[in-house]
Amino acid sequence: MKKKLILGLSIIMFFFKSPVSANYEKTFFDLKIENISGGIINFSDFKNKVVLVVNTASYCGFTNQYNELQALWDGYNKKGLIVLGVPSDSFNQEKKENSEVKEFCEVNFNITFPLSAITEVKGINAHEVFKWAKTNYGNSAVPKWNFHKILINKEGKVADTFSSFTKPMSKKIINKIESIL
DSSP: OHHHHHHHHHHHHHHTOOOOOOOOSSOGGGOEEEBTTSSEEEGGGGTTSEEEEEEEOTTSTTTTHHHHHHHHHHHHGGGTEEEEEEEOOTTSOSOSSHHHHHHHHHHHHOOOSOBBOSOOOSSTTOOHHHHHHHHHHOGGGSOSSTTOEEEEOTTSSEEEEEOTTSOTTSHHHHHHHHHHO
């Protein structure tokens, strides 16, 4: 039963992969998001960098991907990669308070990359960055589950998206990051 579910989800995700033609009235760098401590993460601070935006959750079967996200941050941050974790309860698998998420990430995974406040990532209440990604890249940019990844290039445009099943340290993601750094 579990294999059929995974196969079904994989097939569905495949059909949402094709990007739309984008006109990019705004780039990623024109946006901002609240950080986990209540301040603002201004994406203009990430200009000329590559950004991996990942919607995360504390109670998900993919939560152990935090380890690989931290490894990406440690290995590529000095080369110009920003890993941005976006905790979300859109799939009912996140803690209720930002302080709880922050502590969970620091204690269990030693996370040092930036984290946003708990944020909606799908539907009409999705944060502007996820609506922007959908408008400019299509349905493949819309998270289907936690630990969906959106890769932003140095020009502030979506370079690629990766499903929850694609591990952060996979050759697929590493090769794409290295090609645009």
